[in-house]
Amino acid sequence: AQTVTQSQPEMSVQEAETVTLSCTYDTSESDYYLFWYKQPPSRQMILVIRQEAYKQQNATENRFSVNFQKAAKSFSLKISDSQLGDAAMYFCASANYGGATNKLIFGTGTLLAVQP
Amino acid sequence: DAGVIQSPRHEVTEMGQEVTLRCKPISGHNSLFWYRQTMMRGLELLIYFNNNVPIDDSGMPEDRFSAKMPNASFSTLKIQPSEPRDSAVYFCASSLIVFSSYNEQFFGPGTRLTVL
Numbered sequence: 215a216q217t218v219t220q221s222q223p224e225m226s227v228q229e230a231e232t233v234t235l236s237c238t239y240d241t242s243e244s245d246y247y248l249f250w251y252k253q254p255p256s257r258q259m260i261l262v263i264r265q266e267a268y269k270q271q272n273a274t275e276n277r278f279s280v281n282f283q284k285a286a287k288s289f290s291l292k293i294s295d296s297q298l299g300d301a302a303m304y305f306c307a308s309a310n311y312g313g314a315t316n317k318l319i320f321g322t323g324t325l326l327a328v329q330p
Numbered sequence: 331d332a333g334v335i336q337s338p339r340h341e342v343t344e345m346g347q348e349v350t351l352r353c354k355p356i357s358g359h360n361s362l363f364w365y366r367q368t369m370m371r372g373l374e375l376l377i378y379f380n381n382n383v384p385i386d387d388s389g390m391p392e393d394r395f396s397a398k399m400p401n402a403s404f405s406t407l408k409i410q411p412s413e414p415r416d417s418a419v420y421f422c423a424s425s426l427i428v429f430s431s432y433n434e435q436f437f438g439p440g441t442r443l444t445v446l
Contacts, residue, residue, distance in 0.1 A: 257419060259437035305373065316425065316433045317386070318363075320373040 216241045218306050220321035227296045228329050234281075235291045235324045237306030247309045248282065248289045249318070254302040262304070265289065293326075301328040334438035336422050342444045348410040351441045354403055355424030363435060364397055364407050365421040373421075379405065380427060412445045419443070 217240045227233035239248065250262040265273045265282050272280050277297075281290045293300055306321040335354040343349055355362050363378040377387040379399045387397070394413070399405040409416055419442050423435040 257440045257442075259421065259423075259440075261434060264434075316361075316427065316435065317375055317378065318373075318435060319375075322372045 216308050216319040218308050218319050218321040220306050220324050222324045224325045226327045231296055232294045235304050237289045239287050239308050243310050249307040250291045251305040252302045296328050298328050334422055334424050334436055336438035336441050340442050343412055344446050346411045349412045351407040351420050353405045353422030359424035359426045361425045361427045362405050363423040367419040414445045417445050
C-alpha cells in the first residue's frame with residue numbers, strides 16, 4: 215500500500231525568504247507520480263507541482279521546485295522568494311502511473327505561515 | 331470551462347437526517363472521485379467512478395454512505411442517516427483517464443458538512 219508522510223504540521227517563513235517542506239513516501243510500484251497541492255483558506259485544492267518518478271530531473275514551476283530523492287523516497291518542496299499569498303496548507307500526494315485509475319494518496323499536510 | 335461544480339457549498343443538518351451532496355464534473359472527463367477531509371484523518375478517497383461505473387468504494391466508511399453516478403455529468407454522495415462524526419469537507423474531483431498517461435485530477439470547491 216502507498217503511504218505519504220509529512221512530518222512538519224506547521225512551518226513559518228519570512229516574506230521573500232526560502233522555505234522547504236518535507237515529504238516522504240512509500241510505494242511498491244516502480245512507476246508513480248508525486249504531487250504537491252496547495253489549499254488556501256478558500257479550501258480550493260490547487261496543484262502546485264508534479265514529478266514523474268522515472269524522471270531524474272527535479273521539477274520546477276516558477277518559484278516552486280522539488281528535491282526528489284528516489285532511493286530515499288523523499289520529495290521535498292522548496293518555495294523561493296516567499297509571498298504572503300503562499301500562506302496555505304500544503305499536501306504531498308502520490309499516485310500510481312497510468313492504468314485505469316490514478317488514486318491520490320495524501321499526506322497529512324503542512325500549514326505554512328508567511329510573516330510580513 | 332466552469333471547472334468541477336459542487337453543491338451545496340455548506341450544509342448544516344441534524345443527526346439522523348439524510349444528506350445529499352452533488353457534483354458536476356468537467357465536461358469530457360471520464361473519472362470522478364469523492365474525497366473527505368477531516369482534521370483527524372486528513373484527505374481520504376471515498377470512492378471513484380470510471381465511465382460512470384464505481385471502480386473502488388473501499389474508502390466508503392460504512393453502509394450509511396452511498397454514491398451514484400447516473401450519467402457522465404452528475405454524481406451524488408448520500409449519507410443516511412447522518413451522524414456528527416460525518417462532519418467534514420467533502421471534495422469531488424474529476425479527471426480524463428487515458429491509459430498510461432498523466433491524468434491530473436481537478437478538484438471542486440468542496441462542501442462543508444456540519445452534522446449537529
